[in-house]
Amino acid sequence: MLVLREKLHRDQLVVSGKAIHCIVPDCEGYAFIFPNEQTTACIVCRASLCVKCKRGTHPTLTCVENQALSANDSLDDILFSRKWKRCPCCGIPVEKIEGCNYIACFSPICKGKKGLCYKCGKELDEEQHFSHYTNKGPYGDTCNTLDGLPG
Known part of the structure; x- marks a missing residue:
């Protein structure tokens, strides 16, 4: 009964435009949509999602460019399976090994900034x-x- 209630709640959020379904196979989660935000994350598997195209985040590409790159799907599958993230500024995959959940990107583009x-x-x-x-x-x-909180 609880599973059915959770599914109904998720579907109501999606239909009302307050959330999107997770794109990760076998994940029953959803991600909240906030005004003026371009990305969000699944509350179950933590996958980072683009609010506009409802696919994985693609910081350095437009939604159309990202959809055109089908080879990128296999890399996204690896990122999702290992729960890695892409830097929202440069798009480089990052992995947290330990410490708090705020991390700096030290790619050659972001340089820790x-x-x-x-x-x-x-x-x-x-x-x-x-x-x-x-x-x-x-x-x-x-x-x-x-x-589901703003900011």
């Missing part, structure tokens, strides 16, 4: 290091995006 939430994949600045993790802090298992 750009940060992101490892839970939802959103770009964060240094000032959001703590405010993006309202309920359980930056070491917790959730963030504002996954909790």
